[in-house]
Every structure is written in structure tokens, then in C-alpha cells.
Amino acid sequence: MRREPLRTTTVHRGAVGEMGSLYTRLLVTDADGPNAGAILLTWELRLGVADDGGPSFPIWRSLDGGHSWATLSEVPDLRYGYGNRYQPMLYELPADIAHLRRGDLLLAGNAIPADGSSTHLVLYSSSDGGRTWAYESTVDSGGPAIYSPRSDAATTAVWEPDLHLIEGVLHCFFADEREKDRGMLQVIARRSSTDLRTWSEKDLISGVGDRFHRPGMFVGTGEMPDGVHRAVIEVVGPAEVPVHLLTSRDGTDWGDPAAVGLPLRAEDGVAISGTPTIAWRERADGAVEMIATGRHSLRDGVAGNRALRSLDLGATWTSFELPTPAERLLTGDGSGYSQSVRWNADGDLVHATTVRSATGSHDVVVSVALAGSAGPRDQHAR
Structure with a gap:
């Protein structure tokens, strides 16, 4: 039977009065x-x-x-009873650590009370494929879930955990607003653990002491075939909220924290803006393909629905239209806030995103673009 070039599934329909849904995150487990x-x-x-x-x-x-798609489980707030509200991410362990084994699952996210009075980066684990979940620990806790880009902001929240197991140590990268006394409105910080219960002192990964640039939303690749670790971040402050690429030889040393990496821009002038994610794979032809997404794309100040692709480990980038149609806005509550792409076993591109709906909320939508039907045919903006 001939496969359709694009199949789209609405996994969740946003209800009237529902805040969200945002931050779609895909995990393709090891075959x-x-x-x-x-x-x-x-x-x-x-x-x-x-x-x-x-x-x-x-x-x-x-x-x-x-x-x-079918619902498998839910991860309730077993530690605080506030609610697991913001910024979840899934991770499959590539090796054993502490009491968990290769293939066990981790979930990190932000537990926040209904009044938004505190933020808590929590870690959960599953040893049965995601059917049941156990609370492991709290990586860090911060102040109220309030965002302010003002230069005189006094916000102290922690946001957006990202997990990576490196040489037997679990690292959690996150955005941290508690460095205001150093002139840093927000930084990317890291804590690490070998037992999943206790965490190291905080390390500074990226931070600019000018009370303007706010690096955040670290999403890493892990070690790539060339031995280099890469990550995308957003830099809030500039009006276009550029997405930058960081690199590390070992995944732990990311260089000078004040150097916020290289801005991502395609050869056709398309850039991506805000809430970035990144994915990569080794293709059958031996090339390493990377795709970076943002909340929207920008060319000549006009918002679009494009992502960036690199076939040379980030040296150059092209752009292509994402599989899920959605209007993207420069301001306001639009579609695609921190979306996700991966590839399935057939090499099809799987795109999970949110689409602003008539209810005033967002639908969660997953599109599968048949290999060769989306992206490569449309690498340059028209």
C-alpha cells in the first residue's frame, strides 16, 4: 500500500479556559x-x-x-502536590546510573503551585516504559513563576530543565534568574548527580552581565558522531530573540559563559526566533543531519513557519517549511511555542507542535512527513 506523504493527528484538543498546551517534546526510543x-x-x-x-x-x-497515538500515563506532582505545570522533557538512559538501567526513562519538568509562587525542577523515573513514574529528586528550586525582561527585574525563577548522561554523571541544564546581583538577568546553569537524589553545586554555563541579554532554553544534542556536543539557546533581549548554537568537546565545558555562541541563519536569510529545539540523525548516505526549530522563523522581519537544516555539522544551514501548517505571530500567543522534531525508523520526519485553536487555547498536533516528501524538496525559502 502506498503511504500518504503527510499524515497529521490531533493528539489533544485545547479546551475553553485551558492555559497551554505548550512545549511539545518527542522521544524516539532506542530500537x-x-x-x-x-x-x-x-x-x-x-x-x-x-x-x-x-x-x-x-x-x-x-x-x-x-x-x-494512545495515552500511556500521566506524571502527577508526587512531591509537592502543586501540579507538574511547565516545561517537561523526556530522556532515555543510554547507560546504567545509580539504581536505574539502560533504557529506563527520565522526565524533568517544573512543579509550580496554582498561584505561581515558586518553581521546582523535579526529576521522575520510569522502569516500565513510561507506564508508571516515581519521584527521584528536586534538582533546584527558585522563586515565583514570573517572567520579566526589564533591566531592573527582580525575578528569581528557575525554568526549562534539559538532561544529559555523560560519563556516568547525569547533568541537568536549566535557565536561572537568580544571578541579578552579577548583572545577569538570566543565565544557563547546570547541576549534576551520580545517584539521582543529590545534586552538585551550580555551575555557570552561559551568562552575560549587561542586564540586557538573557540566554536561556538550553536544548542539547548529546555527543554527536564527530565527538562534539552541541546545544541551541535563545537570547532574549534583542527584538528578534535570536537562536544561537553552542559547542563543547566533552559536554561539560562550554567555554566562556559570556560568549553566547553563533547565531543560526540559513543561506537564504531565514533565521529562527525563540524557544529553540534541535534534533540530529545519521542518514543512510552517511551524512549527519541536524534540524533546529524556533517559535517562528524570520526573514526580512516577517514571521514564518520554517525550520533550519544542516548537513555539515552546523557550518551552513538551509531552511524548509515545517510539516504542520500554522500561522506564526511576532507577538502574542501563537502556534509552535517550543516544538519538537524527530525521525522514525522509516526515516520520516515526525513533527510535534501546538496550533492556536478557536477555543483560545492550543491543540497538540503531530505530523509525519514521508521521507523525501517534506524538507529536502523545500530547502530554500521562496
């Missing part, structure tokens, strides 16, 4: 591991009501490469 290549999906579901225990992070699973 040779215990999860047998299943694709998992989570997102933040910030309900507008203060129900008992608050919202949970939903976990959905696809066993057919992203074409169909």
Missing part, C-alpha cells in the same frame, strides 16, 4: 533497547483551575512511527 523504538510525547498542560494536586504531565505513545 535495540527495552522500549523497542516506541515514540513518546509529552507537553505542558497548564490548566486554568486549581484542582487538587494540580495538572500532570501527559505521556502518550506511538508504536507505528508517529502515525497513531
Whole structure:
């Protein structure tokens, strides 16, 4: 049977009064591991009501490469009872650590009470493929869940955890607003753990002491085939909210914190703006393909729905239209806030994103673009 070039599934329809949904995150598990290549999906579901225990992070699973989805579990706030509200991410362990084994799953996210009075980066684990989850620890806690880009802001929240296991140590990178006394409105920080229960003192990965530039939303690649670790960050302050690329030889030393990496821009002039993510794979022809996404793309000041692709480890980039149609806005609550792409076992591009809906909320939508039908045919903006 001939496969359709694009299949789109609405996994969740936003309800009236629902805040969210945002921060879609895909995980394609190891085909040779215990999860047998299943694709998992989570997102933040910030309900507008203060129900008992608050919202949970939903976990959905696809066993057919992203074409169909079923709910698998939820991850409730087992530690504080506030609700797991913001910025979840999923991670499959590539090796054993502490009491967990290769192929076990981790989820990190932000537990926040209904009044937004505090932020807590929490870690959960699953040893049964995501069906059940156990609380492990709190990586760090910060002040109220308030965002302010003002130069005189006094905000102290912690945001957006990103996990990586490197040489037997679990590292959690996150955005931290508690360095105001050093002139840094927000920094990227890191804590690490060998037992998943206790965490190291905080390291500074990226920070600019000018009370203007705010590096944040670190999303890393892990070690790539050339031995280099890469990560995308956003730099809030400049009106275009540029996305930059950081590199590290070992995943732990990211160089001078005041050097915020290289801005990502395609050869056709397209750049991506805000809430970045990055994915990579080794293709059958031996090339290493990287795709970076943002909240929207920009060319000549006009917002679009494009992502960036590199086939030379980030030296040059082209742009292509993302599979899921959605209007992107320069301001306001639009579609695509921190979206995610991965590839399934057939080499199809799987795109999970949020689309602003008529209810005033967002639908969670997953599109699967048949290999060769989206992206490569459309690498340059028209």
C-alpha cells in the first residue's frame, strides 16, 4: 500500500479556559533497547483551575512511527502536590546510573503551585516504559513563576530543565534568574548527580552581565558522531530573540559563559526566533543531519513557519517549511511555542507542535512527513 506523504493527528484538543498546551517534546526510543523504538510525547498542560494536586504531565505513545497515538500515563506532582505545570522533557538512559538501567526513562519538568509562587525542577523515573513514574529528586528550586525582561527585574525563577548522561554523571541544564546581583538577568546553569537524589553545586554555563541579554532554553544534542556536543539557546533581549548554537568537546565545558555562541541563519536569510529545539540523525548516505526549530522563523522581519537544516555539522544551514501548517505571530500567543522534531525508523520526519485553536487555547498536533516528501524538496525559502 502506498503511504500518504503527510499524515497529521490531533493528539489533544485545547479546551475553553485551558492555559497551554505548550512545549511539545518527542522521544524516539532506542530500537535495540527495552522500549523497542516506541515514540513518546509529552507537553505542558497548564490548566486554568486549581484542582487538587494540580495538572500532570501527559505521556502518550506511538508504536507505528508517529502515525497513531494512545495515552500511556500521566506524571502527577508526587512531591509537592502543586501540579507538574511547565516545561517537561523526556530522556532515555543510554547507560546504567545509580539504581536505574539502560533504557529506563527520565522526565524533568517544573512543579509550580496554582498561584505561581515558586518553581521546582523535579526529576521522575520510569522502569516500565513510561507506564508508571516515581519521584527521584528536586534538582533546584527558585522563586515565583514570573517572567520579566526589564533591566531592573527582580525575578528569581528557575525554568526549562534539559538532561544529559555523560560519563556516568547525569547533568541537568536549566535557565536561572537568580544571578541579578552579577548583572545577569538570566543565565544557563547546570547541576549534576551520580545517584539521582543529590545534586552538585551550580555551575555557570552561559551568562552575560549587561542586564540586557538573557540566554536561556538550553536544548542539547548529546555527543554527536564527530565527538562534539552541541546545544541551541535563545537570547532574549534583542527584538528578534535570536537562536544561537553552542559547542563543547566533552559536554561539560562550554567555554566562556559570556560568549553566547553563533547565531543560526540559513543561506537564504531565514533565521529562527525563540524557544529553540534541535534534533540530529545519521542518514543512510552517511551524512549527519541536524534540524533546529524556533517559535517562528524570520526573514526580512516577517514571521514564518520554517525550520533550519544542516548537513555539515552546523557550518551552513538551509531552511524548509515545517510539516504542520500554522500561522506564526511576532507577538502574542501563537502556534509552535517550543516544538519538537524527530525521525522514525522509516526515516520520516515526525513533527510535534501546538496550533492556536478557536477555543483560545492550543491543540497538540503531530505530523509525519514521508521521507523525501517534506524538507529536502523545500530547502530554500521562496
